[in-house]
Amino acid sequence: MHIKKIITGLSLASLLLLGGCTSNKTGKSEAVKHVGVLQVVQHPSLDEAYKGFKEGLKDGGYVEGKNLKIDYQNAQNSQDNLKSMSDKLVNEKSDLVLGIATPAAQSLANTTQDIPIVVTAVTDLKAAKLVNSNNKPGKNVTGTTDMVSIDRQIKLLLSIVPKAKTIGIMYNAGEANSKIQADLAIAALKKAGVKVVVKTANTTNDVQQVTETLADKVQGIYVPTDNTFASAASLIGKVVKEKKIPLVAGATEQVKNGGLASIGIDYESLGRQTGKMAAKILSGKAKPQDMPVEKATNLKLVVNKKMAKALGIDPKSIKAPK
Amino acid sequence: MMNTFWDLFLSATSQGLLWSLMAIGVYLTFRILDLADMTAEGSFPLGGAITTMCLINGVNPILATLAAFGGGMIAGLVTGILNTKLKIPALLAGIVTMTGLYSITSRVMLNAANVSLLGKATIFTMAQNLGLSHNNAVIVTGLIISLLVIGLLVIFFRTEIGLAMRATGDNPEMSAANGIKTQNMKIWGYMISNGCIALSGALLAQNNGFADLNSGVGTLVVGLASIIIAEVLIRNLAIGGRMLTLVIGAIVYRLILALVFQMNVEPSDAKLASALVLIVCLALPNFKLSRKNKGENKNVSSTEN
Numbered sequence: 001m002h003i004k005k006i007i008t009g010l011s012l013a014s015l016l017l018l019g020g021c022t023s024n025k026t027g028k029s030e031a032v033k034h035v036g037v038l039q040v041v042q043h044p045s046l047d048e049a050y051k052g053f054k055e056g057l058k059d060g061g062y063v064e065g066k067n068l069k070i071d072y073q074n075a076q077n078s079q080d081n082l083k084s085m086s087d088k089l090v091n092e093k094s095d096l097v098l099g100i101a102t103p104a105a106q107s108l109a110n111t112t113q114d115i116p117i118v119v120t121a122v123t124d125l126k127a128a129k130l131v132n133s134n135n136k137p138g139k140n141v142t143g144t145t146d147m148v149s150i151d152r153q154i155k156l157l158l159s160i161v162p163k164a165k166t167i168g169i170m171y172n173a174g175e176a177n178s179k180i181q182a183d184l185a186i187a188a189l190k191k192a193g194v195k196v197v198v199k200t201a202n203t204t205n206d207v208q209q210v211t212e213t214l215a216d217k218v219q220g221i222y223v224p225t226d227n228t229f230a231s232a233a234s235l236i237g238k239v240v241k242e243k244k245i246p247l248v249a250g251a252t253e254q255v256k257n258g259g260l261a262s263i264g265i266d267y268e269s270l271g272r273q274t275g276k277m278a279a280k281i282l283s284g285k286a287k288p289q290d291m292p293v294e295k296a297t298n299l300k301l302v303v304n305k306k307m308a309k310a311l312g313i314d315p316k317s318i319k320a321p322k
Numbered sequence: 323m324m325n326t327f328w329d330l331f332l333s334a335t336s337q338g339l340l341w342s343l344m345a346i347g348v349y350l351t352f353r354i355l356d357l358a359d360m361t362a363e364g365s366f367p368l369g370g371a372i373t374t375m376c377l378i379n380g381v382n383p384i385l386a387t388l389a390a391f392g393g394g395m396i397a398g399l400v401t402g403i404l405n406t407k408l409k410i411p412a413l414l415a416g417i418v419t420m421t422g423l424y425s426i427t428s429r430v431m432l433n434a435a436n437v438s439l440l441g442k443a444t445i446f447t448m449a450q451n452l453g454l455s456h457n458n459a460v461i462v463t464g465l466i467i468s469l470l471v472i473g474l475l476v477i478f479f480r481t482e483i484g485l486a487m488r489a490t491g492d493n494p495e496m497s498a499a500n501g502i503k504t505q506n507m508k509i510w511g512y513m514i515s516n517g518c519i520a521l522s523g524a525l526l527a528q529n530n531g532f533a534d535l536n537s538g539v540g541t542l543v544v545g546l547a548s549i550i551i552a553e554v555l556i557r558n559l560a561i562g563g564r565m566l567t568l569v570i571g572a573i574v575y576r577l578i579l580a581l582v583f584q585m586n587v588e589p590s591d592a593k594l595a596s597a598l599v600l601i602v603c604l605a606l607p608n609f610k611l612s613r614k615n616k617g618e619n620k621n622v623s624s625t626e627n
Contacts, residue, residue, distance in 0.1 A: 042590060073583060076592050079537040080341075080544055083530050084580050087333035091326060102436055103534055109440055110531025128532075129438035173428055174535045176436035202424060 033062060033282050035070050036089030038108055039100040041077040043227050044253055046100050049120050049271035053098060056275015062282060079103055086111040096278055099143075102128050102176050109141050116281045116288045119143035120274040121267065123177035123225075125293050134293040142288040144274045145295055146177070146225060148250055150184040152263050154222065155321035156301075157248040158192060160261065160313065161220040166195040168218035170210055172228035173200040181224035181250060189222075207232040208239065215243040225250035225265065233257035241310050252302045260311065261303045261318050265296045273297060330580050332457050338573030339464030340525040341544055343471060345552070345568040347394075347518030348545030350475075354561075355491040355511045357405075360416030362519045362545060363538040364423030365397040369520025370527030370537060371430040374437045377528070383445040387524050393430075394520025395513040397423055402509030420538075428535055435535040444528035460529055467525065468569055471518060476562040478514075487511055488561075519545070547600055548572035554606045575603075 035057070039046055050072070054064065062068040071092060073085040086107045089097050096116045099105030105119035109130050120143050122128060131137035134145075157167065167189050171178035182198065189196045197217050201210040207229060214221060221240065223229050229236065230251045237258020240247045249255050252264040273294055280286045301320040308315040344366065351359040369390035376386035397419060404415035431437050449459035478484040489497040490507040498504045523541075527533040552564070552571030559567060582595045 074592065076590075077536075078540045078593075078596075079530075079534060080526075080541060081579065081583070083337055083526075084333060084576065085583055087329070088580065088583055091329035091333070103532065106436075106438055106440065106532040107530055110529075127438070128436070129440035173433065174424070174435045176434060176534075179433065179435055 031067070033068050033095045034092065035062075035068060035278070035282075036092065036094035036097040037070060037072045037100065038082065038085055038089060038097065038104040039072070039074045040079075040082070040104045041101070041227070042074060043231070045225070045227070045230065045251060045267040046121055048267035049100055049274070050098075052268035052271025052273075053120065053275040053278070054271075055268070056272040056277075057279050057282075058275075059272070060276050060279020060283070062279055075104070082107040083111070090115060096282055098274070098278065105130055105141070105143070109139070113140055115140065117141045117143075118274055118278045118281070118288065120271055121146050121177075123147050123180050127180065128176070131293060136290065137293065138289055140288050142277065142291040142293055144270050144277070145293055146265050146267070146270060147181070147295065148225065148263065148265055148299065150181055150224075150250075151188050152299075152321055153248055153250060154185055154188040154192065156261060156263055156318075157220050157222055157246070158194070159321055160246045160248070160318060164194060164219035166197060166218045168197045168199065168214040168221045169223070170199045170201065170214055170221065170229060171224050171226040172202055174202050175226055175228065178224045178226040185222055185224065201228065204228055204232045204235075208235055211236050211239040212243075215239055215245045218245065221245055221247040223247065223249040223251075223254065223259070230254045233259065237307065241307065244311055246311055246313065252300065255302045255304050258307070259304060260307045260313070261301065263299050263301050263320055266298060266300060269298055270296050330584070331577065332461070334576035334580050335573050336457050336460040336464060337526075337529070338548075338576040339461060339468055339569065340522060340529055341548065341576065342464075342468045342569040342572040343518045343522035343525065344541060344545040345548035345572045346468075346471060346475070346565055347515045347522065348542065349549050349565070349568055350511055350515035350518070352546065352549065353491075354488055355508055355515075357412040357508070357511075358416070359401065359512065359515065360413060360542065361397055361401045361419045361423075361512070361516050362416075362542045363540075364420035364427070365394040365516040365520045366523035366541045367533070367535060367538040368393050368397060368423055368427045368430065369523030370533040371427045371437070371535075372520070373524035374439055374527050374533035375430055375432075377439060377442050377444060378437065383443060383448055383528070387445050387521065387528070390520045390524030391517040394516040394518070394523075397520065398512035398514070398516030399509060401516070402512035405512070406505035406508050424535070431533065431535065436532055438532045439528060440531050445525070446528055464525065467521075471521070472562065472565045472569075475514075475565060479561055483507075483510070543600065544572075544575065547575045547603055550603045550607075551575055554603065 064070055075081045090112045097108050099108045099119040101121045105122050108117050117140055123146055125131045130141045169182050169185055171182050186196050199210045199214045201207050233254040234257045247259045249259040249262045250264055252262050255262040303315050303318050305315045351357045372393045373386045373390045376389050401415050401419040404410045405412050446459045446463055449463045486502045487507045490504045494504050548571040551574050552567040556567050578599050587595045
């Protein structure tokens with residue numbers, strides 16, 4: 001038995017060595033890959049996604065400073081800069097570019113039709129016309145969607161407030177991703193026979209008023225993965241605690257800072273998934289055209305115990321719905 | 323390196339040409355009428371939205387782009403009425419319209435925040451179909467449109483109504499005393515200005531491949547910076563020449579920004595870098611020799627003769 005193991009071990013080792021030799025001859029493994037990154041705005045979730053992306057590349061064998069050079073561009077929410085930055089990344093002959101959030105992804109896709117593009121933190125790649133279909137992109141773009149199962153989130157909320165007659169939804173109408181999710185949530189609630197009140201705010205400055213108005217009208221609140229509302233999470237937390245309204249949010253960060261529960265996406269692991277896809281493309285194992293768009297693999301239930309106690313709910317009673 | 327700079331230059335030129343219409347629009351209110359008009363940040367995304375919605379519904383790209391101009395004019399009409407008939411101060415009137423336009427633009431885009439144009443025919447793909455590369459198509463189309471707009475404006479400012487408008491900006495009391503309907507002149511100025519700005523938004527949406535509700539943020543600064551750069555580079559020009567230099571100003575501003583991005587500034591410092599660029603541009607005239615005081619802008623000389 002032992003001898004067999006040793007033999008297989010030796011043969012594997014020799015194969016690896018041979019493989020190493022052959023690839024060294026072509027000089028491919030020594031080449032430094034250039035990756036350009038374009039992000040719309042500095043934001044906790046998006047920053048996490050970028051951090052995860054680098055981890056994912058590392059998992060795939062690409063390490064910054066060794067065989068990988070990253071050029072990171074952030075438009076700081078001035079969309080007029082997206083095009084200049086896209087041009088820069090494309091003109092630098094990047095081997096691959098990453099677009100973080102919808103406008104960045106669209107700007108890159110509009111600038112190059114040949115450099116492979118991976119995107120992350122985009123809710124609906126098909127609606128943004130980045131891919132022909134999620135299973136077979138057919139263009140030079142693929143990536144990960146941050147679309148979470150809205151149905152499950154609504155079920156989670158309704159399991160916490162089973163007697164609710166009216167549920168509130170609030171988001172920033174200026175965020176394409178939020179709008180898509182809110183519409184799905186409205187549909188899911190209507191299907192469950194619950195009335196829906198929708199309120200929108202365009203800046204964090206309006207969030208408090210919107211939350212207060214909504215909390216007076218409903219027995220539970222749902223917030224999609226919305227950048228504006230996630231930024232104002234602690235403020236929202238104060239209001240819902242005072243008004244004793246359970247709040248389920250799409251983003252796990254928001255729950256940590258002032259919601260009750262979420263079955264949400266961990267943006268760092270979403271970015272990591274994206275990084276692994278990018279590594280496959282860089283090593284020539286796959287082409288974006290044929291790589292199906294991936295959903296987040298690890299959704300997690302997050303419960304804010306302090307908030308639960310403040311609302312008089314036993315945190316253990318909150319379970320992830322199927 | 324040389325090659326990169328050439329690419330940079332081409333990219334800045336193609337975008338600068340499209341932004342020049344923003345600069346021209348801001349110039350009409352800021353310099354000719356001597357008003358600060360914030361409507362720009364609302365009419366810019368409105369123009370992008372109108373054109374994008376027209377294009378995805380199969381309207382001819384030229385008509386779709388013209389429709390944006392019309393939409394911008396209506397936005398300007400609203401600000402003009404608020405400012406002149408309802409006596410709301412110009413700055414506030416612009417902010418009020420800009421705020422309201424957010425919802426209007428959202429309505430135009432059927433309540434979406436972002437509408438994609440990827441793969442749709444645009445005014446630039448029309449030029450590409452004539453055998454130009456994408457960048458050249460943008461440069462040629464941008465040149466044609468900006469020169470056309472400048473030409474039309476030069477002709478307009480030689481007409482009686484155009485001269486009356488310039489007089490209104492230079493000296494409202496004297497103009498009124500000479501029988502010019504100054505209120506109407508201001509309204510017309512607002513309308514043409516915001517028409518140009520919406521046109522800029524329409525062209526940029528087609529160049530970027532999407533219309534976005536939040537794309538107006540910071541656009542007024544782009545227009546102002548282009549004007550200041552143009553005035554610093556070449557001073558004391560007649561109106562036609564001045565508008566031509568606005569195109570150069572817009573291109574130079576894009577080029578400066580592109581160079582800032584090249585320097586790989588820390589992302590969180592990028593805004594500061596842009597602000598410093600603006601400070602340098604705005605302060606430069608102080609180091610020039612002659613100074614003329616004109617209204618609020620004591621540090622910048624400009625002539626409208």
